[in-house]
Amino acid sequence: MKRFKLSALVIISIMSAGLLSACNQSTADTSADNDSSAVTGKLVLAGSSTVAPLAQEIGQRFEQEHPNVRVDVQTGGSSRGISDARSGLADIGMASRALKEDERDLTAHTIALDGICVILHADNPVESLSDDQVRAIYRGQLTNWNEVGGQDAPITVVNKAEGRSTLELFLHYYGMESTEVEASVVIGDNEQGIKTVSTNPASIGYVSIGAAEFAAEDGVSIKLLPMDGVAPTTQNVRNGSFPLSRPLNLITQGDVDGLSRTFIDYAQSSEVNDLITGLYFVPTQ
């Protein structure tokens, strides 16, 4: 009994010591975070929440290869990426769109492409939908498949959750507001969208082309719809012919050298292609 008490005591004290030291460590970390922006070898990226996960992963691999470099990725939207790159608050900005006319003072470095396509269940006889039809379906004006040449079944509209970049791109392309969409199911990531559509023969959804292509090749019962007659393939996203796509850019003030240059070159190299396809984006080469 005595021995048990003693060992329990030892365990408890070790645990508390561990907890305490963990606390200390984390405070040390944050203080380093605050004052190390002047330290060389630190790269700050800020901007688009679509590019951020990719930049984060590229950054981690970059840090592994260059142990003295720290890459700090902050999100805040494409507009923040542009303004922070311009003001110098960030070394590199991130934007999930091409530069606008009045942003030509900056330089965009495309690291990957993002495309989305409309998907249906594989058993759905509908082979294509016009932009107007897709719009009407998502607005709840077209509610049965027989109105667009399908079977008599109510359409299950699968929409993305608020804030997702896929939703943003989709709405932007079709010129809709998120308040107009009459969804029957709201989903989070691409994987959930594909699962939802593949288990419901009367559903329509949209996901990243990379994810859809991978699933369809894998035998999941979904069908990717062409857009304006262009087949939804990563190939067509890469060569720019697929309409529903956009570039993922790193933004800098003019041409840069030094650490930023090394990082951008690395992010544009084929060494990170697996990271790009892992997030269902399309590599540029």
Next chain:
Amino acid sequence: MNTTWKDRLLLSALRLSAAISGVIIVLIAGLLVYESLPALRAVGLGFLTDSSWHPAAQAEEGAFNLLPMVAGTLALTLGAMLLAGPLGLLSAIFCQTYAPLWLAGLYRRVIELMAGVPSVVYGLWGLMVLAPIILKWQAPGVSLLAGILILALMVLPTMALLSDAALAKVPLEYKRGAMALGMSRARTLWCVSVPAARSGIITGFILATGRALGETMAVLMVTGNVVQYPSSLFDPIRALTSNIALEMAYAMNDHRSALFVSGLMLTLVVSILIGLAEFITKGRTHA
């Protein structure tokens, strides 16, 4: 002498551990409030009165009504507990009283296994198997009903195992006394064993309710996540927890802060329910 010294050390170690756990909870609550403040200031009562949930990074551009999601969370939990509560209790009674020993042991192992299955697995099963079955009945399949069934399955083990343990602890003398009075097995059970074990059974019920309220992944996958008041079991609904998980990854500024408000709202709902449970069972849980 020696023992008192050790006792003191143990006491301080225990106090420290207790303080750490307490402080962490307070810190979490503090963080929730702190992160919620910008949205609470900008939206205020809009969380209860806005026309819908269409959040935007700038509070003025969005609509932030959380009430449909509160209703969704409550409907899910109520439905799940209506199923899991009685089922859990009955399966515990079966284990304790009617099942042969070998079957009771086997059954307990199965229930324990159920408790160990990760929630995302339940969710996946719900999405791939359960929702399509409901779909044959009524579109879109992913619905309040699917959520209730999956949640009931998930909290059943908590309810069953805790009731089982509570029933096992009822002193044998009670049952012998009841038998000596000539009571039937069923009567002994309902009038002696269950009342004597109610403290543990109620604890099981409260813990299971808490788990149902807080479950995220499985609910996110099977309920359809459309923000609306449920008008039937087949309607898709969104729970407060799924709301956070769905939108947090890409939320910015006031939208992000509004998601913390949904966490705060959930904490509030849980606190109220636990308070109610305390109130209802006051003085009766520790008979």
